[in-house]
Amino acid sequence: MSQPVPPPGNPFAEGAVPPAPFVPPPPARNNVGLGLAAALGAALVAAGVYGGIVGAIEREIGFLAIGVGYLVGLAAGKVGGPNPALPAAAAALSLGAVYVGQLFGLAILIGKEVGVGTTEVLLDHFGLLTEAWKEDADPMSFLFFAIAAFAAFSGAKKAAS
Incomplete structure (x- = not known):
C-alpha cells in the first residue's frame, strides 16, 4: 500500500507564490583597475612575508619567490579577469615584490647585527641598504626574480580562465 503524497508547497499559505531563490550577481570580471589594485595589495603582503622569512632564516628560498609570484598573479587574474595586460602587470609587480622582500629581509639582518630596529x-639608511643589496646580489637573486615573474604571469593566466 502506498501512502498519500502531500501536496507541494506550504499548506498554510493559501495562494501564496513561493519566492524565487536568491541568485548572487556574478563576480565583476575584466576590471583592469580592480585587478591591478588586488595585485598590488598581494604584492605588498607577499613582500612583507617574504622579507620576514628571509630575515628570520637568514637565506633566500626559491619556493618563496614562486609563492610571491603566484600570489600576485592569482590576485590579478581572479579579480581582474582575462584582460591580456594583467599577466604582464602581475609579472612586473612580482619583480618589485621580490626586490622589496629582499630589501626588507636584508634590513632585518642588518638591524640584528648592528643592534637597531x-x-x-629602512628609513634612515636606505641608501646604504640598497648598496648592501647590490653587493650581496648574486645570480641566484636574479634567478628568483625570473621565477617570480614567470609564476605571476602563468598564475594570472590560469586564474583568469
Whole structure:
C-alpha cells in the first residue's frame, strides 16, 4: 500500500507564490583597475612575508619567490579577469615584490647585527641598504626574480580562465 503524497508547497499559505531563490550577481570580471589594485595589495603582503622569512632564516628560498609570484598573479587574474595586460602587470609587480622582500629581509639582518630596529635601517639608511643589496646580489637573486615573474604571469593566466 502506498501512502498519500502531500501536496507541494506550504499548506498554510493559501495562494501564496513561493519566492524565487536568491541568485548572487556574478563576480565583476575584466576590471583592469580592480585587478591591478588586488595585485598590488598581494604584492605588498607577499613582500612583507617574504622579507620576514628571509630575515628570520637568514637565506633566500626559491619556493618563496614562486609563492610571491603566484600570489600576485592569482590576485590579478581572479579579480581582474582575462584582460591580456594583467599577466604582464602581475609579472612586473612580482619583480618589485621580490626586490622589496629582499630589501626588507636584508634590513632585518642588518638591524640584528648592528643592534637597531628594522624601521630605522629602512628609513634612515636606505641608501646604504640598497648598496648592501647590490653587493650581496648574486645570480641566484636574479634567478628568483625570473621565477617570480614567470609564476605571476602563468598564475594570472590560469586564474583568469
